[in-house]
Amino acid sequence: MSTLISEGKTKKLYTTNDENIIKVAYTNHATALNGKRKEDIDQKGTLNNRISSLIFAYLAKNGIKTCFIEQLSETEQLNKKLTMIPLEVIIRNLASGSFQKKFGTDYLAELKQPVQEFCLKSDELDDPFMNNDQILALDIVTEDQIEELRQTAFKINTLLKELFIKANILLVDFKIEFGFDADGNIVLGDEISPDSCRLVDKDTKQSLDKDVFRKNLGDIIEGYQTVLARLEAEIN
Ligand SMILES: Nc1ncnc2c1ncn2[C@@H]1O[C@H](COP(=O)(O)OP(=O)(O)OP(=O)(O)O)[C@@H](O)[C@H]1O
Ligand SMILES: [Mg+2]
Structure with missing residues (x-):
């Protein structure tokens, strides 16, 4: 079972079976001026998910503690749940x-x-x-x-x-x-x-x-x- 925890300007967070792990879904939403201007841009979610997954894996390999666990799909990844x-x-x-x-x-x-x-x-x-x-x-x-x-x-x-x-x-x-x-x-x-x-x-x-x-x-x-x-x- 996976339920929506919260929706930010560009990503949705879902529960997983592990309370310390969340699923993050990247959307195509684009905002500027702290959310005052909004648009949907085809492919943006996929591209950001892939770019961020790649960068977080690179940082982790180089000794940085990150929330990234794995890329799940074109738009989703598993992350450690953090208290931001x-x-x-x-x-x-x-x-x-x-x-x-x-x-x-x-x-x-x-x-x-x-x-x-x-x-x-x-x-x-x-x-x-x-x-x-x-x-x-x-x-x-x-x-x-x-x-x-x-x-x-x-x-x-x-x-x-x-x-x-x-x-x-x-x-x-x-x-x-x-x-x-x-x-x-x-x-x-x-x-x-x-x-x-x-x-x-x-x-x-x-x-x-x-x-x-x-x-x-x-x-x-x-x-x-x-x-x-x-x-x-x-x-x-
Ligand atoms: N690993 C994590 N664990 C818990 N929360 C996270 C994690 N990574 C990011 N978040 C939070 O997820 C939320 C959704 O991300 P998104 O970028 O869509 O939101 P935002 O619009 O920038 O932020 P907010 O909704 O807080 O104004 C943000 O509040 C972000 O701080
Ligand atoms: Mg954000």
Whole structure:
């Protein structure tokens, strides 16, 4: 028996026979502006499921604790059930999005070092930026856990940059989410896909991610297909 636990903007979570394991189904829903703009895009669920499965397996192989267990079908995977930490952990390698806007830099300006940011995961509040004191004041995680999230995110960044550069793709920035497993370990959850990363072709600087949808630049699927094909060629 498998029953729906919850439905987010892009994924549905279902129970399995094991209370510590969930089935995650990737939908074709695409949202921008924290859910205010919505569309269905054929093949997006399949592509993100395959890309995220491949990336999580790669990270696990390289020592990162992740929720990923196995890909079940074109649109579904089995994950460890986590108690999610309501933070978006962001890493930036090149200037784009809110960072570019806030500091008035050029698009894709080089940064002297990677930047790590936290945002509160809240659609109603538009995912507001949080500093460490604000996280501690609202009792979201402890100081040691903030440091663990930060260091793990940098480690993931190093591994992802290495992987993507082999695929001739620049990892501009990305958002990840963590949670606690049944043993209280901090584990990487959610997904890593072109929905949650900014990826550009190293040579042409063409966007291969959800920016194409955010900025209404046309068909997003071609970019997602390119990402999957290049990663498959590198990983397999
Ligand atoms: N391994 C996991 N265990 C439990 N929950 C998870 C896991 N991975 C992801 N989630 C949660 O599943 C939910 C559904 O994902 P989805 O990306 O569709 O939602 P979202 O719209 O981004 O988030 P939300 O609905 O929380 O605003 C999210 O709340 C996400 O944090
Ligand atoms: Mg999400």
